[in-house]
Amino acid sequence: MRTHVLTRGVGADYRFLGSVPATRWWQEFRQLTSFERPTLLVHRHAEGWELYASAVPTERKDRMETVIRMSLVLSASEFVEEDADLVLALVGEWLAGAEPSPGRLGTLLDERFPAEDTEELLAGSGPDNDEEVAGRVRAALAQLRDESPADDGEAETILAESWAGAVTDAVVRSSFVRRVRSMLNADACGWAVQLTLAGAEDVGAHHAQQDEPLVALVNERIPGGWIELAPKAVRRRRPGTVVIWTIAVATAIVIGLITWVVHVWQPVVPAGSR
Amino acid sequence: MTAPAEGTSLRIGIIGPTRIGKTTLVNTLLRAGETAFEQTDVRMRWADHMTERKILEQRAELEGWRLSKQFNPGALRGTDDAFVFRFVLETGFGGLSMRLDAMDYPGGLVNPAHRLGREAEWEECRAFIANSTVLVVPADAAMLMETAGDENRHHLPAILTTPEIEDVARDWARNRHQHRHEPALAIVCPVRTESYFADNGGRRDRSDELLEHVREVYRDVLKVIRAEAPATRIHYCPVDTVGPVEFLSARWLPDVAGGHPHFSAKYRVRRRPDGHPPEISTAGIDDVLVLLARHLIDLRHRELDVTARHHRTSANDWAAQAVQDLGAMRNVWNTVSGKRRKARRMAEAKRLEAVSAEEQVSGLAGQLLRLAELGLGPRHREL
Ligand SMILES: Nc1nc2c(ncn2[C@@H]2O[C@H](COP(=O)(O)OP(=O)(O)OP(=O)(O)O)[C@@H](O)[C@H]2O)c(=O)[nH]1
Numbered sequence: 119m120r121t122h123v124l125t126r127g128v129g130a131d132y133r134f135l136g137s138v139p140a141t142r143w144w145q146e147f148r149q150l151t152s153f154e155r156p157t158l159l160v161h162r163h164a165e166g167w168e169l170y171a172s173a174v175p176t177e178r179k180d181r182m183e184t185v186i187r188m189s190l191v192l193s194a195s196e197f198v199e200e201d202a203d204l205v206l207a208l209v210g211e212w213l214a215g216a217e218p219s220p221g222r223l224g225t226l227l228d229e230r231f232p233a234e235d236t237e238e239l240l241a242g243s244g245p246d247n248d249e250e251v252a253g254r255v256r257a258a259l260a261q262l263r264d265e266s267p268a269d270d271g272e273a274e275t276i277l278a279e280s281w282a283g284a285v286t287d288a289v290v291r292s293s294f295v296r297r298v299r300s301m302l303n304a305d306a307c308g309w310a311v312q313l314t315l316a317g318a319e320d321v322g323a324h325h326a327q328q329d330e331p332l333v334a335l336v337n338e339r340i341p342g343g344w345i346e347l348a349p350k351a352v353r354r355r356r357p358g359t360v361v362i363w364t365i366a367v368a369t370a371i372v373i374g375l376i377t378w379v380v381h382v383w384q385p386v387v388p389a390g391s392r
Numbered sequence: 393m394t395a396p397a398e399g400t401s402l403r404i405g406i407i408g409p410t411r412i413g414k415t416t417l418v419n420t421l422l423r424a425g426e427t428a429f430e431q432t433d434v435r436m437r438w439a440d441h442m443t444e445r446k447i448l449e450q451r452a453e454l455e456g457w458r459l460s461k462q463f464n465p466g467a468l469r470g471t472d473d474a475f476v477f478r479f480v481l482e483t484g485f486g487g488l489s490m491r492l493d494a495m496d497y498p499g500g501l502v503n504p505a506h507r508l509g510r511e512a513e514w515e516e517c518r519a520f521i522a523n524s525t526v527l528v529v530p531a532d533a534a535m536l537m538e539t540a541g542d543e544n545r546h547h548l549p550a551i552l553t554t555p556e557i558e559d560v561a562r563d564w565a566r567n568r569h570q571h572r573h574e575p576a577l578a579i580v581c582p583v584r585t586e587s588y589f590a591d592n593g594g595r596r597d598r599s600d601e602l603l604e605h606v607r608e609v610y611r612d613v614l615k616v617i618r619a620e621a622p623a624t625r626i627h628y629c630p631v632d633t634v635g636p637v638e639f640l641s642a643r644w645l646p647d648v649a650g651g652h653p654h655f656s657a658k659y660r661v662r663r664r665p666d667g668h669p670p671e672i673s674t675a676g677i678d679d680v681l682v683l684l685a686r687h688l689i690d691l692r693h694r695e696l697d698v699t700a701r702h703h704r705t706s707a708n709d710w711a712a713q714a715v716q717d718l719g720a721m722r723n724v725w726n727t728v729s730g731k732r733r734k735a736r737r738m739a740e741a742k743r744l745e746a747v748s749a750e751e752q753v754s755g756l757a758g759q760l761l762r763l764a765e766l767g768l769g770p771r772h773r774e775l
Pocket residue numbers: 408409410411412413414415416417454464465466467468469470471472497498499500583584585586631632633634635637659
């Protein structure tokens with residue numbers, strides 16, 4: 119499991135403690151959520167899975183007395199049971215209550231990333247820190263997993279492929295966790311996202327533009343708890359004016375040719391055959 | 393109100409380093425825009441659900457200190473990823489409105505040393521700013537005022553990223569110069585000005601000093617705009633986004649990585665004589681809003697004026713065709729074939745379009761006049 123941690127120091131601005139992720143793939147949702155607030159995104163694609171957990175508050179403060187946050191970017195290209203357990207512990211803790219929150223994760227990360235060490239990691243940020251950073255995160259997640267009771271959540275689950283649900287709804291939350299589990303196992307692909315800004319309608323509009331299945335937890339009251347999102351509309355293109363004209367002109371030429379051929383060839387036919 | 397999304401949206405480009413006050417400024421601007429200006433009905437409001445939610449989220453943080461009565465100069469979280477605030481400016485005439493976008497981004501991107509690995513994002517922000525119709529440059533009044541005579545003052549250009557701002561301003565100005573038939577507007581907005589004006593609860597008026605510092609520190613930025621787009625009007629609008637706070641002290645913190653030190657200021661909340669909790673009391677933001685509204689309405693006014701003229705000319709051309717004398721034979725033919733009828737119909741349709749556009753042109757001209765009559769506050773200067 120590749121691990122990247124984004125945070126800042128008293129002075130140093132937000133940056134990754136180790137190497138920088140190859141892409142900022144989570145930006146796809148930047149108009150739909152505030153990454154400055156706890157947001158959780160999980161993406162499963164052909165090459166593997168990736169997770170982004172943003173704005174875990176720390177006990178550290180910057181020079182302006184703003185609470186410093188930590189964001190985690192985890193990814194893997196193959197299934198490792200232990201990693202999946204750690205990720206599920208994170209997701210379970212995140213969605214334990216009616217309001218998404220990193221919960222205990224903040225304290226556990228603080229224990230593994232005390233101020234002094236973090237400043238040091240920030241000062242020398244780069245790929246050399248990767249192993250160390252990953253080890254600390256793994257230790258925090260392992261503790262979270264060991265502390266959290268095994269919970270299968272609600273028995274009921276949402277079967278639709280793509281949906282948006284109210285984050286306050288327990289069935290919706292447990293369906294979300296189940297979807298994440300399937301995604302980690304490669305039984306499902308697409309997105310599982312918990313967003314702060316978008317409502318179900320906004321998520322629907324976003325989904326209509328892309329092809330992957332999407333389940334979203336939104337900060338909005340939804341009658342019945344959730345709504346199904348329609349798959350991307352298959353747009354049947356109507357032939358354009360150019361095509362119609364081309365066909366018309368081609369037809370006219372063919373008819374013209376036939377008429378001409380019939381006309382020109384007539385006299386050549388032997389008189390006796392008439 | 394009519395659908396806001398008429399045509400493409402106009403852009404406001406904000407350029408400034410991290411923690412300067414970009415997000416707070418956008419938020420404050422929208423708050424000011426929510427109440428219509430007297431006699432004008434000009435209003436600004438959010439255009440989509442996400443912008444509304446974002447504004448509300450931030451407001452909770454920006455206003456939390458009122459209850460604790462401890463002003464936290466860093467209450468608002470720094471921005472992590474770019475976000476486009478989408479607004480609607482209601483012109484106050486005939487339901488005409490305009491779409492307006494402002495991109496907010498992590499100010500760290502402005503500084504090449506902090507941008508590592510995020511170059512593509514910066515390019516996107518930079519392009520957005522360069523293609524904006526208005527350029528807004530927030531400046532930190534406390535930093536400008538409280539470092540005067542300080543040995544660390546030479547760090548200001550690096551901390552305030554004035555060389556990078558100059559670069560972006562150059563691109564913006566060049567772009568504006570290419571559109572020189574349109575008016576160009578740049579606004580320099582010192583924020584955290586509470587302790588330097590005596591009009592919003594402050595005791596001393598040090599506004600002249602502040603203006604001097606802005607002129608000195610942002611000299612090259614102003615120079616490049618004047619050189620590249622001489623027709624630009626550069627306005628100076630100092631803004632209190634908070635109000636009842638007073639600068640207390642500042643110190644320089646060393647940088648762990650051996651870079652430039654960090655300026656850190658402390659504020660105290662001014663006590664109210666009646667003992668009530670302090671209230672947010674902004675100042676100067678209405679000037680920014682009036683300038684923006686004037687500029688945008690002026691743009692729409694010009695655009696509509698061109699359209700109206702176009703329709704008028706076209707109506708006249710069709711009308712002329714309808715009565716044109718082409719000789720007896722062709723006159724008869726044009727009448728029989730319906731060509732004349734068609735020309736008369738087109739002339740009437742175009743005339744109606746022209747009348748409607750002309751009404752909008754004169755309506756907007758009226759709004760511009762009203763906005764001009766409102767005038768600008770005593771804090772405002774033209775640079
Ligand atoms: N006293 C006072 N504080 C202000 C004013 N404007 C902004 N601040 C404070 O300055 C802090 C930083 O402002 P932001 O708006 O977050 O700055 P930013 O430029 O968006 O910062 P980044 O997101 O890091 O780029 C906030 O916590 C505000 O409360 C002002 O006019 N007066």
